Amino acid sequence: MIKITHDNFDLETEFKCVSSDTNGAYSFFLGTVRSDLSSSNKKIKGIYLECYEELALSQLKKIRSKALSIWKLNECLIIHRIGKLDLGEKIVLVITASSHRANAIEACEFVIDSLKIDVAFWKFHLLNNDKKETVLQKNLDNAKMLKWKDVIN
Amino acid sequence: MIKITHDNFDLETEFKCVSSDTNGAYSFFLGTVRSDLSSSNKKIKGIYLECYEELALSQLKKIRSKALSIWKLNECLIIHRIGKLDLGEKIVLVITASSHRANAIEACEFVIDSLKIDVAFWKFHLLNNDKKETVLQKNLDNAKMLKWKDVIN
């Protein structure tokens, strides 16, 4: 299950989509809009998320397939919001479902780490002076992805 | 926030309890009743969860405090159900909230790993023949806890 959407989502509803009594363990990662994001220490009042939707969907499908096969997941759901989002709003949700918790937890972290550096979304900060500021990719995110090198190849 | 309860809970409602726009990252672990749990390959129709509530609360508080301080979390919520639970029902929820995802994810895993071996809950399988079967602790859970030794001492 992969969704790219302007709309907010409900965690209980999304859980029900992947829930089954063959699973015993679910790991969720939820990313939200933080108020103190700006690298230049300016206050922000929200973010704007741009997306190359056809490409992002195909990239998310690849990441999901890898996670399902490497960690023997029963399900993996990925939702990513686009457009204008206020402070505190949900941006991204990953849910992995497995019989065993170690698999669910590790796969969930792999999916969000991959999404951060490999999927066609771009963030802008909406500043209090009504300007938009491009968010730059964090070196940390690239470094973090290296940890998966041995697992996925 | 720590709760030991007979009642089911709603993920969106629990998320709202720990949600704040100073957090950007939330990691959830949700454990549910799996249908194929029995070590003896008997079918189960649910589980029964016993608890030494005063002790479990004090043990959960210690685990939560450790997680909050080691991973600089903004919040950590732990809910554990007790009593009779049907197949597929929620047993345990851990939510960790942080500015940074690596902290939230690692702390969440620490909390559930600790809970599995250090908190006064006991599971019974409810078998189809109406008998109760004590669930034994998994060696794997003890082994998994060793990975935290260097982090928490």
Place this chain on the structure above:
Amino acid sequence: MNITLKYFSWIRVKLKKSHDLIELNQTISFKELKNNLISKDPVFQEIFNDKSVKYFLNLTEINDDNQTLNNGDILALLPPVTGG
């Protein structure tokens, strides 16, 4: 003096009760209490022989058999936990 014993999981099932109230004339050690219980019911021998069982006195784990028990104490007998 009174000491409350609390039993959990298979210990509770084996003893067919969840707690006991022990009345004593004087302070005793944890070791003396164990011998006292075994003499009343040999099932306790099996419990105390199981190295995986833990003992909590007023919510704190006991690691010393010579620990003294006092009036009002609550002693819990805990098999390995299996929550989560």
Place this chain on the structure above:
Amino acid sequence: MNITLKYFSWIRVKLKKSHDLIELNQTISFKELKNNLISKDPVFQEIFNDKSVKYFLNLTEINDDNQTLNNGDILALLPPVTGG
């Protein structure tokens, strides 16, 4: 033949548009297209000099400047992604 160019993030902002339709008389290579674009608007020089920009042709990353572009192709210019 026609090639659609798609621009994202700071590239879109700098060019003040999200896409272009390029009309050509004949098949060209990716390298030739780049020179063609630079000659029309020197801002493209800055974009093509940025080693962090990636190029996707019909949803697949291009790693060869000699790749041939065909009628109906969609070429996207992507700065490093920042979703999640």
